[in-house]
Amino acid sequence: MPSSHPSEPERQPALPATAAPAPKVDQGMVVHALDASDSAILITDARRRICYVNEGFTRMFGYSPAEVLGRTPDEVLLGRHSDPHLPQAIRDALALHGHTRIETLVYGRNGQPRWVSMVVNQTSRALSGTQSITVMNDITLTKMHEVLQKKVLEGMVNEIALSELMKLVCREVERIAPEVTATILAVDEKGFVHPLAAPSMPSYIAQAIEGAPIGPSAGSCGTAAWRGEPVLVTDIETDPLWAGYRAVFAPTGLKACWSSPIKNHQGQVVGTFAFYFQDHRVPDALHHRLVEVCLHLCALALEREAARARIHQLAYFDVLTGLPNRAMFRQSAERALDLLAREGGSAALLYIDLDRFKRVNDNQGHAAGDALLCEVAARLMRSVRPRDLSGRLSGDEFVLLLTGCSAEQAVQTAQRVLEALGEPVQIDGQTHQPQASIGIALFPTDGPDIDALLRHGDQAMYQAKSDSAHSLRLFNPEMNQRTQARAALELALRQALQLGQLGLHYQPQIRSDAAQTLYGVEALMRWRHPEWGMVPPDRFIPVAEDAGLIRPMTDWLVDEVCQQLVRWRQARLPVPRVALNLSAKSFHEPDFSARLEARLREHGLQPADLMLEITESVMMDTRSITAANIQDLHARGFYLSLDDFGTGYSSLSYLHRLPIQELKLDKSFVQDLSTSQAARTLTLSVMSIARSLSIEVVAEGVETRDQQSWLQSQGGPVLQGYLFSRPLPAPELEQWLKQRNEVGLS
Numbered sequence: 001m002p003s004s005h006p007s008e009p010e011r012q013p014a015l016p017a018t019a020a021p022a023p024k025v026d027q028g029m030v031v032h033a034l035d036a037s038d039s040a041i042l043i044t045d046a047r048r049r050i051c052y053v054n055e056g057f058t059r060m061f062g063y064s065p066a067e068v069l070g071r072t073p074d075e076v077l078l079g080r081h082s083d084p085h086l087p088q089a090i091r092d093a094l095a096l097h098g099h100t101r102i103e104t105l106v107y108g109r110n111g112q113p114r115w116v117s118m119v120v121n122q123t124s125r126a127l128s129g130t131q132s133i134t135v136m137n138d139i140t141l142t143k144m145h146e147v148l149q150k151k152v153l154e155g156m157v158n159e160i161a162l163s164e165l166m167k168l169v170c171r172e173v174e175r176i177a178p179e180v181t182a183t184i185l186a187v188d189e190k191g192f193v194h195p196l197a198a199p200s201m202p203s204y205i206a207q208a209i210e211g212a213p214i215g216p217s218a219g220s221c222g223t224a225a226w227r228g229e230p231v232l233v234t235d236i237e238t239d240p241l242w243a244g245y246r247a248v249f250a251p252t253g254l255k256a257c258w259s260s261p262i263k264n265h266q267g268q269v270v271g272t273f274a275f276y277f278q279d280h281r282v283p284d285a286l287h288h289r290l291v292e293v294c295l296h297l298c299a300l301a302l303e304r305e306a307a308r309a310r311i312h313q314l315a316y317f318d319v320l321t322g323l324p325n326r327a328m329f330r331q332s333a334e335r336a337l338d339l340l341a342r343e344g345g346s347a348a349l350l351y352i353d354l355d356r357f358k359r360v361n362d363n364q365g366h367a368a369g370d371a372l373l374c375e376v377a378a379r380l381m382r383s384v385r386p387r388d389l390s391g392r393l394s395g396d397e398f399v400l401l402l403t404g405c406s407a408e409q410a411v412q413t414a415q416r417v418l419e420a421l422g423e424p425v426q427i428d429g430q431t432h433q434p435q436a437s438i439g440i441a442l443f444p445t446d447g448p449d450i451d452a453l454l455r456h457g458d459q460a461m462y463q464a465k466s467d468s469a470h471s472l473r474l475f476n477p478e479m480n481q482r483t484q485a486r487a488a489l490e491l492a493l494r495q496a497l498q499l500g501q502l503g504l505h506y507q508p509q510i511r512s513d514a515a516q517t518l519y520g521v522e523a524l525m526r527w528r529h530p531e532w533g534m535v536p537p538d539r540f541i542p543v544a545e546d547a548g549l550i551r552p553m554t555d556w557l558v559d560e561v562c563q564q565l566v567r568w569r570q571a572r573l574p575v576p577r578v579a580l581n582l583s584a585k586s587f588h589e590p591d592f593s594a595r596l597e598a599r600l601r602e603h604g605l606q607p608a609d610l611m612l613e614i615t616e617s618v619m620m621d622t623r624s625i626t627a628a629n630i631q632d633l634h635a636r637g638f639y640l641s642l643d644d645f646g647t648g649y650s651s652l653s654y655l656h657r658l659p660i661q662e663l664k665l666d667k668s669f670v671q672d673l674s675t676s677q678a679a680r681t682l683t684l685s686v687m688s689i690a691r692s693l694s695i696e697v698v699a700e701g702v703e704t705r706d707q708q709s710w711l712q713s714q715g716g717p718v719l720q721g722y723l724f725s726r727p728l729p730a731p732e733l734e735q736w737l738k739q740r741n742e743v744g745l746s
């Protein structure tokens, strides 16, 4: 008999090996010890009939000895979901090894399922059959924890609706403890309850209590949420806490209710989890353990839901004024224009820019500037009809889209807006008379889509501003001065590419570990024009995109980066990878991924040597060519990074569907960490979700020690920013790396 068989239980140690003769065992003492054990023990005779059970068996399964003696264990214990092959498996194992250990599902007297770890030992073998002793330990909770946790976490990753997730928890609980009716309520910030799940309750109950306030005597749940601690009511019919609710619940026949508050990690009550019973009883040990496990999972799910809602608000609405942000405005405007185009309707876009706003900020501080912006937003909202769209584009730029509107009506509205904005306003004891410049672009005459309207509205606004303050202009096609400047830039850029005037700077990215290991460097393009000096990439990249220069520019970029990386590797400089920025336009080239890989291989490098940074607009692009390029790059082993996260769509909901390995938290969030709770919340949510998806987070724009230490204390993303180094030309970066090595930081 191979004693190392995996199913062999660890043998109970034999009695201590002493030289003294074994003391005589008192039978009564043995029985007493067996009964005191938490394990359920049963002994079967040669016919596999139960001939003994201990008190532990009665406690675990609810059967008295008289009810089971003479029956087989299979008759007594197996039920609906038990493994039908269990009896045979045990018999085979006993025949082969004389003992076995199995984890299996059995049922108690009242049908309660129990996971047990079962050890069966053969005690003697007679011709007529085998006697055995079975010891069972209850592992229901461990199993339940495993199953629940797995189901809930899977549900969260698959974006199952919160109420479905909570229903799943209730059902699972009711399966394990059939005497329980479970319900879950959410509690909002204002202290009102919203039923989330009560799969075994009649639905009118949820309708009846929706929106009810929590309070010192608001049933079990409302009171538990109010007190922040569990509330047990064993008689719903008489308990004063239930005065306001018993009538609603009477038809259910439920007699007792035990409700526990669900708290988020800051300790705020965000929901309640309740067990109802058909009789006047108190919860038992199993119920307590069940609640413990579930409270934790419910808190996790509720918190994630709250984070999602906050992120949506942050991503689509301007935090300061509550107006839709640029992304949101563009989206709604696009839809409205599509509709108008089909109906042959018209519209007008008003591009509004405050005059001398910077002065308020500089003279009176940012708080005053913020107050002024809020007042302006409120006045704008009051000057338009509910069906018009509004938005805040950036600092002091606002936009309105007036639908079904002629040129004359647009001018009238713009005049009304100027008047409303010009009303005096008191801020911090100073009187201001806000002034603005408005540019008007008409749909469809001045542009077929929202981007064209925004561009032309901007040009008209610019014209208004340079003509006279607090005025408005309609767009006209001659307003092309800026467009001409752009043409000059385009020409110069073509030459720069040919003459090799472009260069790269590299900015280090540092891990948050104690050694501050180098994670990688980001390559950033630089262009020094012989006359104009440095032209920032934010200005020339869009020009390159419009002028069809992205392909040659990206080819140059990739070659340059590869050559540099090869030189560093030869010089044994430890640069793990180089990040480079890709334009959305590259993803419209059918052969992009194949060409990129081929170029890389020419330099003897691997896809994993690069980190490809792309923006959310690329990820969200619905063109099939873009999606194909993304998938293809991923399949070829390239790492993808989501750049500027937090400025665009910023929906965490699609993260798990994207093949990305890295996410770059935009510098605007990092820079707001010290002043904005919203930025801190977003950062934490992003880091926790990214961690659960094994996505590396890089925080960019880290400028201060405070930002560094906060980020390091909250999960420690990779850090990039001026605090460590500005983007540097390659030789200076090498110097920087060497110096770090000398002071022992790498």
Ligand code: C2E
Pocket: 507, 523, 524, 525, 536, 537, 538, 541, 557, 580, 581, 582, 583, 613, 643, 644, 667, 700, 701, 702, 703, 720, 721, 722, 723, 727
């Ligand atoms: P990005 O990809 O978000 O790059 C980060 C920008 O933040 C860089 O500006 C960098 O110099 C700056 N930065 C780094 N640390 C700090 C900091 O601590 N504080 C502040 N305030 N800024 C910091 P840069 O070099 O002007 O680049 C601007 C944008 O131009 C880049 O934004 C990227 O979108 C684009 N770009 C740059 N190089 C390329 C390129 O080779 N190809 C493409 N397609 N786009 C590029």
Ligand code: CA
Pocket: 522, 581, 613, 643
């Ligand atoms: Ca970048």
Ligand code: CA
Pocket: 643, 644, 664, 666, 667, 700
């Ligand atoms: Ca970025």
